[in-house]
Amino acid sequence: xxxxxxxxxxxxxxxxxxxxxxxxxxILERAQRATPARHDGETVMRxxxxxxxxxxxxxxxxxxxxxxxxxxxxxxxxxxxxSPVNVPGWRDFPLxxxxxxxxxGLPVELIGDGVAITAAEHWQGAARGHDNALCMVVSxxxxxxxxxxxxxxxxxxxxxxxxGHISVDLDGDPCPCGSxxxxxxxxxxxxIARRALDExxxxxxxxxxxxxxxxxxxxxxxxxxxxxxxxxxxxxxAGIAATATLVEIDIAVIGGGVGNAGDVLFTPLRKAxxxxxxxxxxxxxxxxxxxxxxxxxxVGAAAATxxxxxxxx
Amino acid sequence: xxxxxxxxxxxxxxxxxxxxxxxxxxILERAQRATPARHDGETVMRxxxxxxxxxxxxxxxxxxxxxxxxxxxxxxxxxxxxSPVNVPGWRDFPLxxxxxxxxxGLPVELIGDGVAITAAEHWQGAARGHDNALCMVVSxxxxxxxxxxxxxxxxxxxxxxxxGHISVDLDGDPCPCGSxxxxxxxxxxxxIARRALDExxxxxxxxxxxxxxxxxxxxxxxxxxxxxxxxxxxxxxAGIAATATLVEIDIAVIGGGVGNAGDVLFTPLRKAxxxxxxxxxxxxxxxxxxxxxxxxxxVGAAAATxxxxxxxx
Numbered sequence: 001x002x003x004x005x006x007x008x009x010x011x012x013x014x015x016x017x018x019x020x021x022x023x024x025x026x027i028l029e030r031a032q033r034a035t036p037a038r039h040d041g042e043t044v045m046r047x048x049x050x051x052x053x054x055x056x057x058x059x060x061x062x063x064x065x066x067x068x069x070x071x072x073x074x075x076x077x078x079x080x081x082x083s084p085v086n087v088p089g090w091r092d093f094p095l096x097x098x099x100x101x102x103x104x105g106l107p108v109e110l111i112g113d114g115v116a117i118t119a120a121e122h123w124q125g126a127a128r129g130h131d132n133a134l135c136m137v138v139s140x141x142x143x144x145x146x147x148x149x150x151x152x153x154x155x156x157x158x159x160x161x162x163x164g165h166i167s168v169d170l171d172g173d174p175c176p177c178g179s180x181x182x183x184x185x186x187x188x189x190x191x192i193a194r195r196a197l198d199e200x201x202x203x204x205x206x207x208x209x210x211x212x213x214x215x216x217x218x219x220x221x222x223x224x225x226x227x228x229x230x231x232x233x234x235x236x237x238a239g240i241a242a243t244a245t246l247v248e249i250d251i252a253v254i255g256g257g258v259g260n261a262g263d264v265l266f267t268p269l270r271k272a273x274x275x276x277x278x279x280x281x282x283x284x285x286x287x288x289x290x291x292x293x294x295x296x297x298x299v300g301a302a303a304a305t306x307x308x309x310x311x312x313x
Numbered sequence: 314x315x316x317x318x319x320x321x322x323x324x325x326x327x328x329x330x331x332x333x334x335x336x337x338x339x340i341l342e343r344a345q346r347a348t349p350a351r352h353d354g355e356t357v358m359r360x361x362x363x364x365x366x367x368x369x370x371x372x373x374x375x376x377x378x379x380x381x382x383x384x385x386x387x388x389x390x391x392x393x394x395x396s397p398v399n400v401p402g403w404r405d406f407p408l409x410x411x412x413x414x415x416x417x418g419l420p421v422e423l424i425g426d427g428v429a430i431t432a433a434e435h436w437q438g439a440a441r442g443h444d445n446a447l448c449m450v451v452s453x454x455x456x457x458x459x460x461x462x463x464x465x466x467x468x469x470x471x472x473x474x475x476x477g478h479i480s481v482d483l484d485g486d487p488c489p490c491g492s493x494x495x496x497x498x499x500x501x502x503x504x505i506a507r508r509a510l511d512e513x514x515x516x517x518x519x520x521x522x523x524x525x526x527x528x529x530x531x532x533x534x535x536x537x538x539x540x541x542x543x544x545x546x547x548x549x550x551a552g553i554a555a556t557a558t559l560v561e562i563d564i565a566v567i568g569g570g571v572g573n574a575g576d577v578l579f580t581p582l583r584k585a586x587x588x589x590x591x592x593x594x595x596x597x598x599x600x601x602x603x604x605x606x607x608x609x610x611x612v613g614a615a616a617a618t619x620x621x622x623x624x625x626x
Contacts, residue, residue: 073592074592074593074594076593076594083593131469132468132469146559146560148461148466149466153461153462153560155445155560155561155594156444156445156561156563157561157594159561159592159594160559160560160561161559161560162558162559162592162594163558163559165558165591165592166554166555166558166559167481167551167554167555167589168480168481168482168483169481169482169483169484170481170482170494170547170548170551170589171482177591177592178588178591179554179588179589179590179591180588180589181483234483235483238480238483241479241480241492242479242480242555242559243559245475245476245478245479246459246473246474246475246476246479246555246556246559246560247459247466247468247473247474247559247560248468248469248470248472248473250469275491275492275493276480276483276492276493277492278478278490278491278492279386279387279472279475279478279490280387280389280396281387281389281468281470281472281475
């Protein structure tokens with residue numbers, strides 16, 4: 001029986017999650033810290049080291065053969081560094097080297113967080129059995145990853161599938177990334193909420209102005225809330241259609257907080273896809289909700305590492 | 314000495330070109346017919362058969378081991394059929410089966426024309442040595458193809474890299490493909506000319522209203538002609554940046570009539586790329602002119618076939 005384990009890290013702007021993951025994708029141990037995102041780089045690294053120390057205290061740590069990291073991006077898998085937009089203390093931060101040092105020299109694999117969730121959805125989730133897939137997280141930001149020809153496609157630096165920052169509106173609003181009209185600038189949760197408020201949506205008595213509150217209002221028939229989700233759906237549809245037209249995916253999987261909005265998102269999204277995915281070879285494209293939930297990042301970081309390890313044998 | 318040859322076909326809306334290509338990419342024999350694009354499918358097929366018959370009359374035909382076809386798209390490499398937008402008589406036309414029959418049962422490989430020129434530029438042209446590249450033709454239409462991880466990426470149906478029909482302006486003008494704001498709708502030669510005329514550009518005494526004439530006017534300092542090329546450049550930049558952000562290419566190669574316009578296109582294109590290719594992992598992206606000229610389609614159809622053959626050994 002195989003007992004080799006991967007120590008997986010899922011590093012985002014809000015939390016740093018860790019887990020010991022076995023070859024079937026089961027998470028045997030967990031650890032977590034809040035990301036001290038506004039602090040200096042060493043403070044953030046200390047939180048990572050604490051997560052690893054918690055995991056190392058496990059009785060099965062001795063079976064860990066490698067470390068898999070899925071990190072908020074951009075990452076640089078060649079240099080082993082990360083520069084997460086939401087963690088300003090880390091710019092070209094040598095995360096791979098530091099994690100290797102913190103784990104007594106274990107091999108470390110680094111991919112972007114969008115690539116990690118894609119690995120998870122392809123391994124055990126909604127993209128299972130699909131040789132060409134786009135998996136996305138639509139949440140505070142919009143990220144993604146690709147499966148091409150049956151294999152994860154992280155790209156040379158581990159960032160491929162970064163659909164949140166392709167422009168679908170070349171004259172559109174400036175995006176914090178420096179471009180204009182990016183998918184994320186139109187379809188992320190904060191932008192769905194901002195647009196609804198700008199257009200006159202009035203939040204409920206609880207004052208909740210989150211995208212989830214906009215989704216609830218849309219479900220109740222509020223036209224402004226509905227229109228904001230429809231606009232997000234159009235941007236997502238244009239981006240997904242562009243991806244399908246460029247690399248011939250046949251399924252797009254959407255997770256994250258906005259992805260969990262259900263029909264409020266998926267109904268207009270499927271309709272808009274018929275407007276933008278028009279060529280014969282992309283018309284069969286389907287869009288489905290993600291299945292892996294909040295563990296996708298951890299399981300995916302492990303999956304990418306296991307698969308890479310297998311490829312090396 | 315290797316004498317195996319590929320019979321290559323480059324099928325477009327204007328002409329059907331054929332060639333016998335050796336393992337170094339040299340074209341030993343040539344044949345060509347105008348495409349009877351407005352006629353029924355059998356008439357178009359007869360022109361293909363005439364090209365093949367011309368090639369079969371060559372003394373070296375006996376060395377032909379396979380046929381490679383690069384066709385205007387969409388194609389369906391799985392079904393072996395083609396449905397070129399500009400050849401209405403061919404819809405799901407069984408080109409592979411018909412060419413196999415016309416050549417006594419030779420193995421036939423089918424790819425889209427954008428994929429074919431990509432194979433050529435990667436084998437012997439401007440993308441040589443690049444493991445991740447986008448190659449484009451910007452002409453009457455806008456097509457393209459991808460090299461990923463060092464290999465041609467035709468996609469399951471042979472259409473990947475179809476950059477002309479990704480939307481970079483989701484509220485933009487309707488495109489004949491059914492979508493809106495496609496790269497082709499903004500950046501193709503006819504659209505560059507149309508936009509210049511719409512904005513008040515006055516052609517010269519020869520009455521030439523082609524994109525080449527607009528390019529000449531732009532070179533002479535005409536502001537409306539210049540603006541039309543700048544608009545095309547922005548659309549191309551947004552599309553190229555999207556491709557790089559999705560699959561991490563490091564070079565984009567541009568050929569075709571508009572691609573040959575030189576600095577009138579490339580200067581604003583390189584400038585616009587800095588506006589849209591903003592993430593760290595796409596900032597090194599370069600854009601260069603194609604090198605393979607009008608033989609790219611033939612050489613590329615042969616290359617894809619030779620490479621596929623090699624992969625099968």
